[in-house]
Amino acid sequence: MTTVAxxxxxxxxxxxxxxxxxxxxxxxxxxxxxxxxxLTTRTSVTLEAGGDGAAVxxxxxxxxxxxxxxxxxxxxARAVERRGRLVVASTNDFPTAAGxxxxxxxxxxxxxxxxxxxxxxxxxxxxxxxxxxxxxxxxRSLVGGIVAFEGSDDARTWQPRQILDERAWPLDxxxxxxxxxxxxxxxxxxxxxxxxxxxxxxxxxxxxxRDYAEASACIAARDFAGLADVAEANCLxxxxxxxxxxxxxxxxxxxxxxxxxxxxxxxxxxxxxxxTIDAGPQVKAVCLPDARARVRAALGEVPGVQRVIESALxxxxxxxxxx
Numbered sequence: 001m002t003t004v005a006x007x008x009x010x011x012x013x014x015x016x017x018x019x020x021x022x023x024x025x026x027x028x029x030x031x032x033x034x035x036x037x038x039l040t041t042r043t044s045v046t047l048e049a050g051g052d053g054a055a056v057x058x059x060x061x062x063x064x065x066x067x068x069x070x071x072x073x074x075x076x077a078r079a080v081e082r083r084g085r086l087v088v089a090s091t092n093d094f095p096t097a098a099g100x101x102x103x104x105x106x107x108x109x110x111x112x113x114x115x116x117x118x119x120x121x122x123x124x125x126x127x128x129x130x131x132x133x134x135x136x137x138x139x140r141s142l143v144g145g146i147v148a149f150e151g152s153d154d155a156r157t158w159q160p161r162q163i164l165d166e167r168a169w170p171l172d173x174x175x176x177x178x179x180x181x182x183x184x185x186x187x188x189x190x191x192x193x194x195x196x197x198x199x200x201x202x203x204x205x206x207x208x209x210r211d212y213a214e215a216s217a218c219i220a221a222r223d224f225a226g227l228a229d230v231a232e233a234n235c236l237x238x239x240x241x242x243x244x245x246x247x248x249x250x251x252x253x254x255x256x257x258x259x260x261x262x263x264x265x266x267x268x269x270x271x272x273x274x275x276t277i278d279a280g281p282q283v284k285a286v287c288l289p290d291a292r293a294r295v296r297a298a299l300g301e302v303p304g305v306q307r308v309i310e311s312a313l314x315x316x317x318x319x320x321x322x323x
Contacts, residue, residue: 001046001047001117001322001323002044002045002046002117002321002322002323003044003045003046003113003114003116003117003319003321003322004042004043004044004045004113004319004320004321004322005042005043005045005109005110005112005113005116005317005318005319005320006040006041006042006043006109006317006318006320007040007041007043007104007105007106007108007109007112007141007142007316007317007318008035008036008037008038008039008040008041008105008141008144008314008315008316008317009035009036009039009041009094009100009101009102009104009105009141010033010034010035010036010101010104010105010137010140010141010147011033011034011036011101011173011276011278011284011286012031012032012033012137012140012276012278013032013033013034013215013227013230013231013234013276013286014029014030014031014032014208014211014212014215014230014231014234015029015031015208015234015235015238015278016028016029016030016031016136016137016149017029017191017194017204017208017238017241017242017279018191018194018195018201018204018205019136019191019192019195020153022153024133024155025132025133025134025135025136026132026136026151026153026155026158027136027149027151027158028195028205028208029204029205029208029209029212030148030149030150030151030208030209030212031137031140031148031149031150031212032146032147032148032149032163032212032215032216032219033137033140033146033147033149034145034146034147034171034173034286034313035140035141035143035144035145035146035147035166035313035314035315035316036173036175036311036313036314037144037166037311037312037313037314037315038173038309038310038311038312038314039092039093039094039100039105039175039309039311040092040093040094040105041090041091041092041102041105041106041108041109042090042091042093042109042320043088043089043090043091043106043109043110043112043113044087044088044089044090044113045086045087045088045110045113045114045116045117046086046087046117047082047084047085047086047117047118048084048085048086048087049083049084050084050085051084051085052083052084052085053085053086054069054072054076054085054086054087054088055085055086055087055088056068056069056072056088056089056090057088057089057090058090058091058092058096058106059090059091059092059096060089060091063090067107067134067135068107068110068134070133070134071107071110071111071130071133071134072086072088072110072114074130074133075111075114075115075118075120075130076114076118078118078120078122079118079119079120082118082119086114086117088110088113088114090106090109090110092105092106094175094309095177095179095180095181095282096182097182097183097186098177098179098180098181098182098183098280098281098282099183099251099277099278099279099280099281099282100175100177100278100280100282101137101141101278103134103135103137103138103187104135104137104138104140104141105138105141105317106135106138107130107131107134107135107138107141108131108138108139108141108142108316108317109317110134111127111130111131111134111138111142111317112127112142112317112318112319113319115127116319116322124142124159125156125159127142128142128158128159128160129155129156129158132158137149139158139159139160140160141316141317142160142316142317143160143161143162143316144162144165144166144313144314144315144316145162145163145164145165145166145167145168145313145315146162146163146164146168146169146171146219146313147160147161147162147163148160148161148162148163148216149161150212162316163216163219163220164219166312166313166314166315169219169222170288170289170312170313171286171287171288171289171312171313172286172287172288172289172291172292172310172311172312173284173285173286173287173310173311173312173313174273174284174285174287174292174295174296174299174308174309174310174311175282175283175284175285175308175309175310175311176255176259176282176283176284176285176299176300176302176305176308177282177305177306177307177308177309178252178253178255178256178259178281178282178283178304178305178306179253179255179280179281179282179306180306183251183279183280183281185249185251187279190242190245190249190279193245193246193247193249194241194242194245194249196245197245197246198241198242198244198245198246199244200240200241200244201241203241204237204238204240204241207234207237208234208237208238211230211233211234211237214226214230215227215230215231215234218230224272224288225272227274228267228272228273228274228286229274231274231276231286232274232275232276234276235275235276235277239251239252239277251277251279251280251281252277252281253281253304254303254304255281255302255303255304255305256277256281256282256283258302258303258304259275259283259285259299259302259305260275260277260283262298262299262301262302263275263283263285263295263298263299265298266291266294266295266298271287271291271294271295272287272288272290272291273285273286273287273288273291273295274286274287283299285299289312292310296308296310
């Protein structure tokens with residue numbers, strides 16, 4: 001039997017940046033995200049008899065990653081009666097480890113596929129816990145539409161919650177890919193450096209709590225202009241904290257800055273669009289559907305943009321096939 005699961009990356013409107021003390025990989029801040037149906041991770045898992053251990057590949061290349069190995073080991077430990085060698089093959093139809101949340105969709109798909117292949121019967125809370133331990137934002141990719149993620153120092157409180165499904169408030173996301181290569185500094189390393197050396201980190205934590213409450217109210221009211229204001233401010237606050245770290249963490253390149261300028265120019269012209277940028281150079285322009293073509297054209301003209309990806313909101317992780 002081979003099980004294939006799919007999951008989609010998510011883009012945060014209010015960012016998770018920083019971790020709480022401890023070993024449970026708990027975010028330091030609450031977050032709000034959009035699940036991107038137009039970008040997909042597809043992960044197949046096969047339990048082969050007569051062997052042991054696991055073999056993992058990503059985009060056709062063998063992968064040795066401590067977080068993936070730990071996730072697989074934890075799930076294997078739950079399947080005391082299912083022995084054999086696990087063969088895991090994951091592919092992304094978008095740049096990997098480049099600031100497009102491939103780790104989020106990757107762990108969401110991995111946990112979903114192994115749970116089904118090994119017949120673990122995990123409930124949603126357990127799957128969300130395993131996904132979060134692999135990559136904190138991965139729990140959000142288990143859920144579709146607009147997702148809230150908040151909790152306390154107690155790991156059990158961190159469960160993703162769907163605010164609106166993917167059809168309730170149609171939003172589009174136009175992604176300007178400003179670099180295809182994996183980023184030089186991982187998100188985990190950058191978070192540690194920001195927390196340890198940025199003079200703005202404590203202020204960032206305060207701003208994130210405020211922005212989460214404000215953005216949640218905007219979503220409830222379908223207030224696009226209000227959401228645009230808080231999402232852009234939150235994005236810039238996170239990157240300001242990173243820029244002030246020592247040594248500074250700079251994910252942007254020239255195309256990133258020009259895309260930001262173009263989106264702000266569109267907003268000034270009355271186009272319903274705003275930008276956000278995660279830990280990488282890629283610019284995500286969130287817009288209303290009738291603005292999508294204009295936003296795509298504007299970003300596609302920016303020198304240095306390697307391609308443009310369009311996406312509507314999508315569903316959460318699920319099993320695609322079992323055969």
